Amino acid sequence: MADLATLPQYQIRLLTKQQQYAVPDYPLSVHASITINELNTLVNELLKESNSRTKQIEFDFLVCSQFLHTTLLEHVTERGLSTEDVINIEYIEKHPPPEPQDCLIHDDWVSAVAVCKKWILTGCYDNTLHIWTIKGKHHLVIPGHTSPVKAVAWVSLGDQTGTFVSASQDQTAIIWDWNITNNSVDCIHICKGHERGLETVGVNYDKTLMATGAWDTMLKIWSTSVQDGNEDGESAPKRLKLDHGKTRTPNRTMKGHKEAISGLVWSDKNEIITSSWDHTLKVWDSEIGGIKHEIQGNKSFFDVDYSLLSRSVITASADKHIRLYDPRSAEGALVKSIFTSHTQWVQTVRWSTEDEHLFISGAYDNTTKLWDTRSPNAPLFDLSGHEDKVLCCNWSNPMLIVSGGADNTVRIFKSKKIDHIS
Structure with a gap:
């Protein structure tokens, strides 16, 4: 190890947006090989002096918009940062580790999960849907599909009733009406309308439309309304008896992918982003029915998600990496970051709905990971528990990270929120 006396000294300035942890921002002189632990000690000492805070707080440190994982010397050298100037180091309270909660046991692979308020909706390879409370109590099993359920989404949820949709390999999506009071x-x-199995479903922000993607390479748009304007004149009981619910046809069918559509997300009122096995992401205008933009990848994409907070796209891929894209970028590389830690195919990704930097991923290596976009080479946490492939994940309820897998379980982790800016 290098002798500290021979190492250069750097001038640093410690800054934070969390005002309760602010220390004087005058420049300090530190040795170049200072580590996160030493910076933590330094900030806590300064806090003790400036506001008599005695409780030790753990911080993460940002230099050049990326978390410090090595010595300061290695970090600034790797990024070609000038050490002639004062180096600004931003510190934020370390994210608390998510705590394992319940394990929901199913009879087959869990390939779809969606959380809304206090309810968890799951879809299985045994063709069934299930509704659970977020406390882990099984509420209802719903048969109806004739092949594995690959995707689920909530349309609306009140105190007495709820509407949700399921998409299956049986080539159909079903819109369900749930009477919560009667639990029926x-x-x-x-x-x-699809000619092969469905893989993905997504509902738009005002809950009036949904989109489905399938192995027939088609993207289809449908109305989510429970009533249908195209009544065929038959009485409701007779119609339900005839067709176990009324058949609905798509409002629009859009062609463009060459292989299966694996994931989709609405990025605004009329815009949909899809991922496909054909190595592309496509941005669609659902109103005029055309492709607005295409992003070429180098492997099959298995999932995609869009953050309203950061206006960025993340993708899950067959090459074990997660990529972050800026879909509006007109120049330079579209890929802004690559996140590397999974050791098998990444199957599923979801953004936090409350923090523009945080997202989760699930992979065939049996792990779900919690990431911060400012730390591409190391996740914040590995959420272990699954004993087989992770097939789906959800973070719609900010308090709960939920994942389903080929071990027939749904794992629930409690995600503690920290106030990044007070």
């Missing part, structure tokens, strides 16, 4: 479910509409 009706199949309202069977959406028919």
Whole structure:
């Protein structure tokens, strides 16, 4: 190890947006090989002096918008940062580790999960849907599909009723009406039109439309309304008896992908982003029915998600990496960051709905990971528990990180929120 006396000294300035932890921002002289632990000691000492805070707080440190994981010397050398000037180091309270909660046991692989308020909706390879409370109590099993359920989404949820949609390899999506008071479910509409199994479903922000993607390479748009304007004149009981719910046809079908559509997300009122096995992401205008933009990848994409907070896209891929894209970028590289830690195919990704920097991923290496976009080479936490491939994940409820897998379970982790800016 280098002798500290022979190492250069750097001038640093410690800054934070969390005002409760602010220390004087005058420049300090530190040795170049200072580490996170030593910086933590330094900030806590300064806090003790400036506001008599005695409790030790753990911080992460940002230099050049990326978390410090090595010595300061290695970090600034790697980024070609000038050491002639004062180096600004931003510190934020370390994210607390998510705490394992319940394990929801199913009879088959769990390939779809969606959380809304206090309810968890799951879809399985045994063709069934399930509703659970976020406390882990099984509420309802829903048969209806004839092949594995690959995707689920909530349309609306009140105190007495809820509406949700399921997409299956049986080539249909079903819109369901749930009477919460009676705990009974009706199949309202069977959406028919795809010629091969469905892989993904997404509902737009005002809950009026949904999109489905399938192995037939088609993207289809449907109405989510429980009533249908195109009544065929038959009485409701007779119609339900005839077709176990009314058949609904798509509002629009959009062609463009060459292989299966693996994931989709609405990025605004009319815009949809899709991922595909054909190595591309496509941005669609659902109103005019055309492709606005295409992003070429180098492997099959398995999932995609969009953050309203950062306006960025993350993707799951067959090359074990997660990529972050700026879909609006007109120049330079579209890939802004590559996140590397999974050792097998990454199957699923979801952004935090409350923090523009945080997202989760699930992979065939049996792990779910919690990431911060400012730390591409190391996740914040590995959320272990699954004993087989992770197939789906969800973070719609900011308090709960939920994942489903080929071990027939859903794992729930409690995510503690920290106030980054007070």
